Amino acid sequence: MCRFATQNRVEELENGSSHTLRSTFPDTTTGEQLMATAQVMPHQTDPVTFWQSSNGKKVVMAVTGAMMFAFICGHMLGNLQMYEAPEHINAYGHFLHNLGELLWIERGVFLLAIALHILAAVQLALRSQVARPIGYSRSQMINSTYASRTMYWSGPIVLAFIIFHLLQFTAGYIHPHAQFVAGDVYNNVVSGFQVWWVSAWYIFAICLLGLHLSHGLWSMFQSVGLAHPRLSPLLRKAAVAIATLIVLGYISIPISVLLGFIK
Amino acid sequence: MTLDARIPSGPIQEAWDKACFDMKLVNPSNKRKHNIIVVGSGLAGGSAAASLGELGYNVKCFCFQDTPRRAHSIAAQGGINAAKNYANDSDSIFRLFYDTIKGGDFRAREGNVYRLAQNSNKIIDQCIAQGVPFAREYSGSLSNRTFGGAQVSRTFYARGQTGQQLLLGAYQALERQIHAGSVTMIPRTEMQDLIVVDGQARGIVARNLLTGEFSVHIADAVILASGGYANVYYLTTNAKGSNATAIWRAYKRGALFANPCFTQIHPTCIPVSGEYQSKLTLMSESLRNDGRIWVPKKKGDKRPPNEIPEDERDYYLERRYPSFGNLVPRDVASRNAKALCDEGYGVGKSGLGVYLDFSESIARLGEKTIRERYGNLFDMYQRITDENPYKVPMRIYPAIHYVMGGLWVDYQLQSTIPGLFVLGEANFSDHGANRLGASALMQGLSDGYFIIPNTVGNYLATNKFPKVDESNPAVQEALTSVKTKIEKLLSIKGKRTVDSFHRELGKILWDYCGMARTAQGLELAIGKIRALREEYWRNVTVAGSSNDLNESLEKASRVADYFELAELLCIDARDRNESCGGHFREEYQTADGEAQRDDEHYSYVAAWGYKGPDAAPELTKEPLEFHYVHPSQRSYK
Amino acid sequence: MKLTLKIWRQKSSNEKGAFVSYPMDNVDPEMSMLECLDVLNETLILSGEIPVAFEHDCREGICGSCGFVINGVAHGPERGTTACQLTMRHFKDGDEVTIEPWRAEAFPLIKDLVVNRRALDHIIEAGGYISVSTGQAPGGNDILVGKESAEESMDAAACIGCGACVAACPNASAALFTGAKITHLGTLPQGEPERERRALSMVAQMNAEAFGNCTSIGECTGACPKEIPLDVIANMNRDYICASFKRREELPTPVAPAVQRA
Known part of the structure; x- marks a missing residue:
């Protein structure tokens, strides 16, 4: 943990402790410490300090968030092949499964990204909780979006969804009311989404993901220090637009399945 | 008693350099052995504490607010003068x-x-x-404007x-010294008395405003930079906390109080x-420029x-x-506004106001330019009055704003008590009977950054400082007197609040010792006070007790001092049978209503000495000599 | 106008606090919020009660002393306005006005509406300055500063240190305050040589204090009486990131925080 510079300080006064500041000046013979400039601490490895700072954690969240966003985009493009012949998406799934080590490297990288994203989020959330032990009796927000205030909710729910989603469509452990057929992506999707609550859960989670993205996509720039008086407002709008597109892209599939456009 | 201002002989242009050269120096390695107390953390106090800390002195800086950045210097708006002549207009x-x-x-x-004029350039x-973001031209050079x-x-x-920006500059310099350990900042602590041992100022008694505890601080020199006493008038533009306690206690310990009646009325208040x-x-x-x-x-x-x-x-x-035109000095602008309102020309609900109209400049320069120049002031006006000054003329009326009077100091900014230095608005030195706009910031910073670091050194190098501790009778006496006062205030338990007294006192002063004064009125005022x-x-x-945060008690102690100060203010005003600057005696005016000075009899600084609780103060005169600017009737016609 | 002021009363940090309702019969719409409290206090004093402690000084929105949360909003409903300049015309006859202190671990409560904001001073102390001693300055026009830079710097320098950003932030983060000073000084050529070191020191101190972290929510800038833009936080992050990836002989040590983190 941090060590702090030792100086002649008067904080006690404000913290209401019984310390009396009745002394005259510190004895000049030992006045050496007063003249010394701030003490320095031994050189630390920068990545450690960086990670320890809340700003550093936010950078980690931004970078890992950006990686996951890239995945989300790629995944959506893959999914949209559902609108083509079943062979297309099945071939695509086959292709992905046969990447071999590459697949495991990719999975490893994303797992690490998710882990770091979650770890940083949890640590920061705990920090914030400690920072306001007593809340307001009345609290009115005047300058923020719903999305930005609910990141700590939308995130975990999306995580729960991802786990469910992997169990359903990747591993096939949970596939209610139908038989999971390894390799037959198209039919797994159709049979999966024909169950109304699976679709509803999917749509709900994707909407939360969109909410999460609509703030995260903009906030990540802020965290890595990219802001511009004119571009930043545009970026905020762009984040919402992109998040909306992603939501629409994803949820169109269960909706199409439910409506019978995809059979 | 004669007052020696210690002004160096010789040409005025070389006087300060000569004075600096004549000063004895403190050996750099000895500086840290000298303890200096600074009371106040505004432009004068903050800059002094920081500069002295940089030099290596051991400094303790006190302020009654929660942080030094709140000092009322922060509220100065318009600007700071300097003789740079960047505008090429013969300055x-x-x-x-x-x-x-x-x-x-x-x-x-x-x-x-x-x-002061010499230092103005160095201040900029x-x-x-330090990073003060002064307004700039597109070329990147500094921008200037005219001022009243x-x-x-x-x-x-x-x-x-x-x-605000200048204060933040000083505050940041101060924080840097706090970090370096050369300055110890003691916030939320108010000076209650000055400790004078064998004729030397050797420390202060202070009260912690959170716990009510009294503490004694001993030092080799005490610097007061506690600001002006305008709040004696109650309704002023000063911050609510601004008070005269520090300088008043110093006065009662023997420092002379100069020109208390020189108060300034600001013409453009809401x-x-x-x-x-x-x-x-x-x-x-x-x-008023536009x-x-x-x-x-x-x-x-x-x-x-x-x-x-x-x-x-x-x-x-x-x-x-x-x-x-509209740029006449403050006293002239204020007096004219009051005279017209008294005659019944005033505007607004109360009839106490005149219009300040921007329609002509908005038509000429465009709303955008006006917004750039005064946007925040217009916003503030609208917030308070709910009127849009871009569309409707502002209503303004004069208000007490600044005091030129203060503790008497010599050229070295030392008061009549050796070792007690007084800076900024708390002293009387540089503005005479009326201060020009944008000069207060200049004076505070000149005193703090450039004068006191030299003159305090001279004092420390030429004097001896016998060891003083808390058992010293002078210390004990000071401690007892402040404790007694606080206990007395709490024990009265009467029927009126401090504010109601203060408001009434202010009303008396405003009516009889405000913009226009008469001998008769002042006599009346003294009786009423x-x-x-x-x-x-x-x-x-x-209300409350003395051992926790109690604003009611803080105010009570300050107002107690205001009564005494108000009386001195009126005595000085009554004694000065002339009109000059902010001091306008109705008996002494020219045929067309301008101030009529009496140089023959009143070309002096009136320095008052405390003689006891019920004794009349003693007047000592410091004659003023003018070798470079010949006194003339001020005319702005 | 009639109002009910529901005010947080707490004798000291060691004692329990609670809301107390005070009906006010004669509230003039032209009054400021603080004047309204003055009037209340006068009646409390006369009836032998302890007046409400609140901090105030300049009463013209620049010293940064005043501030409390009014009806759930720091400094009250009017944007860009401190509590001292908030006039009562923003409330309706019969309203109940809830007034509570800044709530943050880093701002321990002293009494009623008064909190200790020394943590903000610590952040400045850590490096919120340009290290120039008196007498070392070059001529005023020796270093030119573009008008845009001066204006941008001034936008950030307008911060009054009231702490509303911390109070309004759902995370109780001091990022806007810290970012404002880093932007103020970092935008000027005079502040350039120390820019990265400053960011490192100030951020280190900010993190050492009991503040939360920034999640770019934006409530801070909404509550800020000087409407300091959120961009300053990005500037802080940028300077901090750049500084973190350079080799440094030494890192500045934060001073002991105002409140030790639990």
Whole structure:
């Protein structure tokens, strides 16, 4: 943990402790410490300090968030092949499964990204909780979006969804009311989404993901220090637009399945 | 008693350099052995504490607020003067000196004012180096504007927040020294008394405002930079906490109080709106650069301003002072506004207000330019009055704003008590009977950054400091006296609140010792003040106890001092049988109503000495000599 | 106008606090919020009660002393306005006005509405300055500063240190305050040499204090009486990131925080 510079300080006064500041000046013979400039601490490895700072954690969240966003985009493009012949998406799934080590490297990288994203989020959330032990009796927000205030909710729910989603469509452990057929992506999707609550859960989670993205996509720039008086407002709008597109892209599939456009 | 101002002989241009050269120096390795107390953390105190810390002295800085950054210097809006002559309009150090002496109606010391003008340029450089974001031209060079009472463009500014930015510069320099350990900052602590041992100022007694504990702080020199005493008037533009306790206790310990009656009224404040009003809000007088001041030609004209046609408006400043127009000095602008309102030309609900109209400049320069220059002031006006000054003329009225008087100091800024130095508004030195706009910031910083670091060193190098500890009788006496006072205030348990007394005291002063004074009125005022003071010590009620945060008690202690100060203020005003600057005695005016000075009899600094609780104060005169600027009747026509 | 002021009363940090309702019969719409409290306090004093402690000084929106949360909003409903300049005309006859202190671990409560904001001073102390001693300055026009830079710097320098950003932030983060000073000084050429070191020191101190972290929510800038833009936080992050990836002989040590983190 941090060590702090030792100086002649008067904080006690404000913290209401019984310390009396009745002394005259510190004895000049030992006045050496007063003249010394701030003490320095031994050189630390920068990545450690960086990670320890809340700003550093936010950078980690931004970078890992950006990686996951890239995945989300790629995944959506893959999914949209559902609108083509079943062979297309099945071939695509086959292709992905046969990447071999590459697949495991990719999975490893994303797992690490998710882990770091979650770890940083949890640590920061705990920090914030400690920072306001007593809340307001009345609290009115005047300058923020719903999305930005609910990141700590939308995130975990999306995580729960991802786990469910992997169990359903990747591993096939949970596939209610139908038989999971390894390799037959198209039919797994159709049979999966024909169950109304699976679709509803999917749509709900994707909407939360969109909410999460609509703030995260903009906030990540802020965290890595990219802001511009004119571009930043545009970026905020762009984040919402992109998040909306992603939501629409994803949820169109269960909706199409439910409506019978995809059979 | 004779007062020696210790002004160096020889040409005024070389006086300060000569004084610096003549000063004895403290060996660098000995500096840290000297303890210095600074009371106040505004422009003067903050800059002094930081600069002394940089030099290596052991400094303790006190402020009553929670952090040094809150000092009331922060509220100065318009700007700071400097004789840089960037505008190429014939400005010079000599002209700034000349303007300040003349603006002060020839009641300031030439030597001090010249030094102030010299330092003005260094202040700008210093503040820029600290990161003060002064307004700039597109070329990147510094931008200047004109300011009330000057015909040259020499005012540097940072929007309407110049005081804030300069104070933050000093505050940051101070924080840097706090970090370095050379300055110990003691916030939320108020000086209650001065400790004088064998004629030397050797420390202070302070009260912790959170716990009520008293503490004794011993040092080799004490610097007071606690600001002015304008709040004696209750309704002023000063911060609520600004008070005179530090300088008043120093006065009672033997420091002379100079020119207490020189108070300044600021012409551009937002008029009073009701009885509950706790303070007045000032708007920078830079507004007068582009605003035109007028009243209706007809008495009691209650039409909305926009319905009063051009030929029924009286632009009285432009009419009476064609060469300065709306830019006449503050005292002149204020007095004219009051006179017209007294005659019944005033506007607004109360009839105590005149219009400050921007329609002409908005038409000429466009709303955008006006917004750039005064946007924050316009916003503030609208927030308070709910009127849009871009559409409707502002209403303004004068208010007490600044005091030129203060503790008497010599050229080295030392008071009549050796080792007690007084800086900024707390001293009386540089503005004579009237201060020009944008000069207060200049004086505070000149005193703190450039004068005191030299003169304190000289004092420390030429004096001996026997060891003083808490058992010293002088220390014990001071400690007992402040404790007694606090206990007394709490024990009265009367029927009236501190504020109600303060409001009444302020009303007496404003009525009889405000913008216009008469011998008769002052006599009356002195009687009323004494009676009110007597009632105060009998009938005030103070809530709470003395051992936690208790604003009621803080105020009670300050107001107790105000009664005594108010009396001295009136005595000085009564004694000065002339009109000069902010001191306008109705008996002494020219045929057309301008201030009539009496140089033959009153060309002196009136320094008052405390002689005991019920004894009359003793007047000592420091004659003023003018070798460079010949006193003349001020004329802004 | 009639109002009910529901005010948080707490004798000291060691004692329990609670809301107390005070009906006010004669509230003038022209009054400021603080004047309204003055009037209340006068009546409390006369009836032998302890007046409400609240901090105030300049009462013209620049000193940064005043501030409390009014009806759930720091400094009250009017944007860009401190509590001292908030006039009562923003409330309706019969309203109940809830007034509570800044709530943050880093701002321990002292009494009623008064909190200790020393943590903000610590952040400045850590490096919120340009290290120039008196007398070292070059000429005023020796270093030119573009008008845009000066204006941008001034936008950030307008911060009054009231702490509303911390109070309004759902995370109780001091990022806007810290970012404002880093932007103020970092935008000027005079502040350039120390820019990265400053960011490192100030951020280190900010993190040492009991503040939360920034999640770019934006409530801070909404509550800020000087409407300091959120961009300053990005500037802080940028300077901090750049500084973190350079080799440094030494890192500045934070001073002991105002409140030790639990």
